[in-house]
Amino acid sequence: MRSHTGRRRNEQARRAILDAAVDLLLRAELPDISIERIATEAGVGRQTIYRWWPSKGAVLAEAMAERAEAAAPLPDTGTLAEDLRLFLRATFRTVGTEPAAGLLRALLAEAQRDPHAAAALEAFTAGRREQLRTLLERAAARGEVAAEADLAVLVEQLYGVLWYRLSITREALDDGLADRLAGAAVAQAAGSRSAG
Amino acid sequence: MRSHTGRRRNEQARRAILDAAVDLLLRAELPDISIERIATEAGVGRQTIYRWWPSKGAVLAEAMAERAEAAAPLPDTGTLAEDLRLFLRATFRTVGTEPAAGLLRALLAEAQRDPHAAAALEAFTAGRREQLRTLLERAAARGEVAAEADLAVLVEQLYGVLWYRLSITREALDDGLADRLAGAAVAQAAGSRSAG
Amino acid sequence: MRSHTGRRRNEQARRAILDAAVDLLLRAELPDISIERIATEAGVGRQTIYRWWPSKGAVLAEAMAERAEAAAPLPDTGTLAEDLRLFLRATFRTVGTEPAAGLLRALLAEAQRDPHAAAALEAFTAGRREQLRTLLERAAARGEVAAEADLAVLVEQLYGVLWYRLSITREALDDGLADRLAGAAVAQAAGSRSAG
Amino acid sequence: MRSHTGRRRNEQARRAILDAAVDLLLRAELPDISIERIATEAGVGRQTIYRWWPSKGAVLAEAMAERAEAAAPLPDTGTLAEDLRLFLRATFRTVGTEPAAGLLRALLAEAQRDPHAAAALEAFTAGRREQLRTLLERAAARGEVAAEADLAVLVEQLYGVLWYRLSITREALDDGLADRLAGAAVAQAAGSRSAG
DNA sequence: CCCTAAACGAGACGGTACGTCCGGTCTTAAT
DNA sequence: ATTAAGACCGGACGTACCGTCTCGTTTAGGG
Numbered sequence: 121m122r123s124h125t126g127r128r129r130n131e132q133a134r135r136a137i138l139d140a141a142v143d144l145l146l147r148a149e150l151p152d153i154s155i156e157r158i159a160t161e162a163g164v165g166r167q168t169i170y171r172w173w174p175s176k177g178a179v180l181a182e183a184m185a186e187r188a189e190a191a192a193p194l195p196d197t198g199t200l201a202e203d204l205r206l207f208l209r210a211t212f213r214t215v216g217t218e219p220a221a222g223l224l225r226a227l228l229a230e231a232q233r234d235p236h237a238a239a240a241l242e243a244f245t246a247g248r249r250e251q252l253r254t255l256l257e258r259a260a261a262r263g264e265v266a267a268e269a270d271l272a273v274l275v276e277q278l279y280g281v282l283w284y285r286l287s288i289t290r291e292a293l294d295d296g297l298a299d300r301l302a303g304a305a306v307a308q309a310a311g312s313r314s315a316g
Numbered sequence: 317m318r319s320h321t322g323r324r325r326n327e328q329a330r331r332a333i334l335d336a337a338v339d340l341l342l343r344a345e346l347p348d349i350s351i352e353r354i355a356t357e358a359g360v361g362r363q364t365i366y367r368w369w370p371s372k373g374a375v376l377a378e379a380m381a382e383r384a385e386a387a388a389p390l391p392d393t394g395t396l397a398e399d400l401r402l403f404l405r406a407t408f409r410t411v412g413t414e415p416a417a418g419l420l421r422a423l424l425a426e427a428q429r430d431p432h433a434a435a436a437l438e439a440f441t442a443g444r445r446e447q448l449r450t451l452l453e454r455a456a457a458r459g460e461v462a463a464e465a466d467l468a469v470l471v472e473q474l475y476g477v478l479w480y481r482l483s484i485t486r487e488a489l490d491d492g493l494a495d496r497l498a499g500a501a502v503a504q505a506a507g508s509r510s511a512g
Numbered sequence: 513m514r515s516h517t518g519r520r521r522n523e524q525a526r527r528a529i530l531d532a533a534v535d536l537l538l539r540a541e542l543p544d545i546s547i548e549r550i551a552t553e554a555g556v557g558r559q560t561i562y563r564w565w566p567s568k569g570a571v572l573a574e575a576m577a578e579r580a581e582a583a584a585p586l587p588d589t590g591t592l593a594e595d596l597r598l599f600l601r602a603t604f605r606t607v608g609t610e611p612a613a614g615l616l617r618a619l620l621a622e623a624q625r626d627p628h629a630a631a632a633l634e635a636f637t638a639g640r641r642e643q644l645r646t647l648l649e650r651a652a653a654r655g656e657v658a659a660e661a662d663l664a665v666l667v668e669q670l671y672g673v674l675w676y677r678l679s680i681t682r683e684a685l686d687d688g689l690a691d692r693l694a695g696a697a698v699a700q701a702a703g704s705r706s707a708g
Numbered sequence: 709m710r711s712h713t714g715r716r717r718n719e720q721a722r723r724a725i726l727d728a729a730v731d732l733l734l735r736a737e738l739p740d741i742s743i744e745r746i747a748t749e750a751g752v753g754r755q756t757i758y759r760w761w762p763s764k765g766a767v768l769a770e771a772m773a774e775r776a777e778a779a780a781p782l783p784d785t786g787t788l789a790e791d792l793r794l795f796l797r798a799t800f801r802t803v804g805t806e807p808a809a810g811l812l813r814a815l816l817a818e819a820q821r822d823p824h825a826a827a828a829l830e831a832f833t834a835g836r837r838e839q840l841r842t843l844l845e846r847a848a849a850r851g852e853v854a855a856e857a858d859l860a861v862l863v864e865q866l867y868g869v870l871w872y873r874l875s876i877t878r879e880a881l882d883d884g885l886a887d888r889l890a891g892a893a894v895a896q897a898a899g900s901r902s903a904g
Numbered sequence: 905c906c907c908t909a910a911a912c913g914a915g916a917c918g919g920t921a922c923g924t925c926c927g928g929t930c931t932t933a934a935t
Numbered sequence: 936a937t938t939a940a941g942a943c944c945g946g947a948c949g950t951a952c953c954g955t956c957t958c959g960t961t962t963a964g965g966g
Contacts (some may be wrong), residue, residue, distance in 0.1 A: 159939095164938085231424075276477045302503055319959095350947055559955085672871065703898055908966100914958080
């Protein structure tokens with residue numbers, strides 16, 4: 121009884137496909153990148169892509185997830201304001217510049233029509249929200265956050281601005297914005313205290 | 317020198333095209349609506365679409381802009397909290413349910429690849445931000461907002477949450493969220509005072 | 513009861529259309545000339561063409577008929593051989609060179625799909641056959657032709673070679689061919705005598 | 709280095725395309741048969757036609773060449789008159805009736821605008837001329853033809869009549885014509901003798 | 905001198921076909 | 936069994952024309 125026969129998955133092909141997808145995004149030559157082009161670029165048969173990924177969105181999602189793996193360690197300076205400032209600056213630097221920005225935009229577009237991409241994007245962003253939530257709760261544990269503060273909403277506000285600028289206004293995601301946003305978040309988290 | 321010669325644009329055709337585009341979005345039959353299908357659905361030659369719109373995104377954008385024309389009048393209850401609550405509830409009700417939600421999602425996707433759609437979406441959202449900004453500044457004039465509060469960022473936070481849920485998490489945009497968001501915004505606007 | 517009211521046909525437009533059709537053929541830029549292009553070239557509304565001609569083939573036919581009006585006078589040297597030689601040389605010179613050659617080819621093509629063009633071509637060629645037939649019968653009256661000679665077939669043979677070269681082999685229609693053909697025709701007309 | 713990879717050409721698809729082309733010609737439903745219709749009729753993707761043929765004319769040409777492959781064996785009765793009579797009768801019977809007549813007319817029209825069709829038609833007719841030339845030279849070897857007779861021209865005369873009737877006058881290509889033409893050709897070939 | 909009528913240039917309309925590109929499936933020979 | 940190659944059917948793309956249908960303008964008698 122064989123446990124597995126036949127040729128094994130070719131890791132080089134996998135790499136070539138993901139790299140080709142990102143390369144095409146970077147070059148941003150044409151409005152959209154096709155499976156056809158990815159295969160040609162990667163020097164790979166089209167079927168090899170279909171064998172391992174259910175859709176183009178899934179390829180992009182894997183490419184993105186891979187690049188994002190090196191998640192920045194959460195800063196821990198002791199104050200919410202500083203932690204948030206550092207976290208947002210680091211996030212914006214990665215996500216606000218090419219190639220990541222283009223990748224995310226393409227993935228967002230793809231997610232609107234491809235459920236696989238939607239699921240991948242949701243999973244990815246859920247991890248990010250979790251991370252930010254952790255940062256906020258650490259501050260709450262230190263007593264920097266009012267009891268009534270709605271941390272879940274705050275997380276969505278912060279990432280909301282990021283995606284809003286990425287996909288709609290295309291305004292810069294720079295350090296200045298990170299600082300303003302950190303300030304606003306701190307005001308919101310703390311401010312309810314005086315309102316309470 | 318003649319000012320205009322030849323047959324005039326057929327308003328019925330224009331209507332049929334925009335309506336067909338929205339109808340297709342509503343039915344959401346296929347992941348993407350093609351110009352071909354819009355033309356067939358509208359009982360119109362394909363060229364008639366190409367004659368008046370530069371791209372599919374431009375058709376969707378015009379369809380959306382038209383539906384959005386009936387902008388809700390800004391509430392004016394005298395308090396920021398209540399104004400915001402009403403405004404967000406009204407906005408979420410329109411935008412968070414079909415057909416508007418699907419239209420916006422499709423337009424967002426299209427805007428990532430089609431500059432015409434991108435421009436149309438940016439113009440549309442700029443108008444919305446302006447409106448919300450007006451609401452906030454009225455409150456500021458009443459002294460409800462701390463001097464240091466960053467209203468521009470606040471506007472982006474609120475709409476950011478809306479689009480984030482629409483396009484990424486697909487969580488409901490309900491009255492509960494509107495209220496929480498209004499609360500958070502008030503806290504942020506007022507809260508800086510204690511931080512100041 | 514009025515006999516005719518309203519503006520009269522514009523002769524300049526007619527001329528411009530026929531000239532544009534021939535010009536386009538000459539330039540032979542693209543595989544085929546469209547009504548659209550003729551109209552643009554002629555600086556004329558498309559409807560003006562449709563008003564006066566039933567099809568593109570009819571325009572070409574009229575253009576050709578007009579050019580062919582200046583029919584060469586039948587030579588009359590006293591011998592069949594010489595008459596035929598001169599007639600074929602003159603015909604080949606006109607028809608074997610541009611623009612006439614292209615016009616005839618285009619008309620032939622059009623006649624295969626457009627009944628109007630077919631009728632016009634048949635009428636035109638019938639006139640030509642008549643002419644050649646006259647030449648042959650003059651020789652017969654002089655006793656140069658055997659009684660059994662089939663003049664109708666001979667006419668078709670001569671014009672058959674012309675069109676065969678024009679449309680299929682595209683070999684030159686030069687003086688040499690005219691002379692060989694004249695010789696062959698004389699042999700055929702006279703030759704039956706010995707066979708009789 | 710591989711000699712050939714990938715799926716092989718589907719012979720059934722090739723057959724279906726050629727058959728559909730001929731079928732459409734037969735039915736002669738529309739003045740012109742489009743690639744679109746051939747593909748639909750054949751149950752084949754449009755690209756499959758473009759992959760293997762450079763133009764519509766090339767498809768028609770291949771369809772015709774295939775039908776013509778079963779070339780009638782040259783008759784060999786011992787006399788030019790009889791050989792020619794039989795050859796022309798057989799040729800006219802094939803070519804003068806549908807579907808062949810329509811096919812040839814369509815191909816002739818196509819050849820006036822499509823170089824591929826022109827080349828195919830020239831190649832096809834060259835073969836036919838060769839055949840007829842052989843028949844004539846066999847008679848010459850038997851001494852039935854005058855030394856000065858211009859066999860090349862005679863071949864063009866005979867096929868010229870065929871195409872002239874096919875494409876211009878559309879008169880019948882019947883046995884009677886074959887016989888008259890054979891008689892005329894014999895007169896021409898032999899007649900030069902008395903003229904010499 | 906207007907009135908009616910037709911022809912004019914322009915150009916929008918619903919369509920058909922073009923030739924290209926891509927999607928997702930399949931077949932082939934090689935590994 | 937997987938791979939690169941590549942043919943297959945299907946179908947959308949954006950363009951070119953088709954023949955028809957308005958438009959407003961121009962030109963010509965007839966009243």
